[in-house]
Amino acid sequence: MNILAIGAHPDDIEVQCAGTLARYAAAGHKVFMAVATNGNVGSPTLSREEIANVRHAEQQASCAIIGAELIWMDFDDEWLMNDRPTRTRFIDAIRQADPDVMFIHGPTDYHPDHRISGQVAEDARIPASVRLVETALPHISKIPHVFYMDNPAGVGFEPEVYVDTTEVFETKRQMLLCHQSQDSWMRAIYGEHTSITDMMTDNSKARGLAGGYAHAEGFREVKTYPRTGTFAMLPGFGV
Ligand SMILES: [Zn+2]
Numbered sequence: 001m002n003i004l005a006i007g008a009h010p011d012d013i014e015v016q017c018a019g020t021l022a023r024y025a026a027a028g029h030k031v032f033m034a035v036a037t038n039g040n041v042g043s044p045t046l047s048r049e050e051i052a053n054v055r056h057a058e059q060q061a062s063c064a065i066i067g068a069e070l071i072w073m074d075f076d077d078e079w080l081m082n083d084r085p086t087r088t089r090f091i092d093a094i095r096q097a098d099p100d101v102m103f104i105h106g107p108t109d110y111h112p113d114h115r116i117s118g119q120v121a122e123d124a125r126i127p128a129s130v131r132l133v134e135t136a137l138p139h140i141s142k143i144p145h146v147f148y149m150d151n152p153a154g155v156g157f158e159p160e161v162y163v164d165t166t167e168v169f170e171t172k173r174q175m176l177l178c179h180q181s182q183d184s185w186m187r188a189i190y191g192e193h194t195s196i197t198d199m200m201t202d203n204s205k206a207r208g209l210a211g212g213y214a215h216a217e218g219f220r221e222v223k224t225y226p227r228t229g230t231f232a233m234l235p236g237f238g239v
Pocket of ligand 1: 008009012111174
């Protein structure tokens, strides 16, 4: 299968579903990681262009760990809008990946870029398969099955299914550690106690506890027409 995760910022996909992506990759599936914004406000010291370059390199390093293909959409951080250029770019991301399964941000996430990224991704799912919706890439033949990823720290998100990520937790941690610029930034904006890696680890254990594993990632299925798949498309459910 082809698997596509769409995150708003460099590091979002790692936090919420890199373990699941690592399991897909290990099983021989093709994994794409699409990042909507270039992270160009995520620094207390660098210019927007400088930090965007740093974050692109960090994202490439993370993708390389599991052999994922990076789709870098390059929108401005904190200014993601639900408009025609954005939806067009998302349609092309979906057309490039031609996914069977797609992971997106959910509607209860705290961050506007996350919520808009999720909404645009969900709304681009069907037009990606429509021939006369003309973009840079040709239409695809199937409509992907979509799952919402967890929210940061799990706040406001009740998973309905858990993927056991115990065996791939270290891989996930190494992918997140590629985003070194964000540890200092997270501490600067959210407080000295906040390490993005520690936050991810705590949530991974909490979801594991709820799911019956040492580590887990939680998901919800997007239940809109047409129903294109099942939980069985997740690793650990027979895939
Ligand atoms: Zn984010």
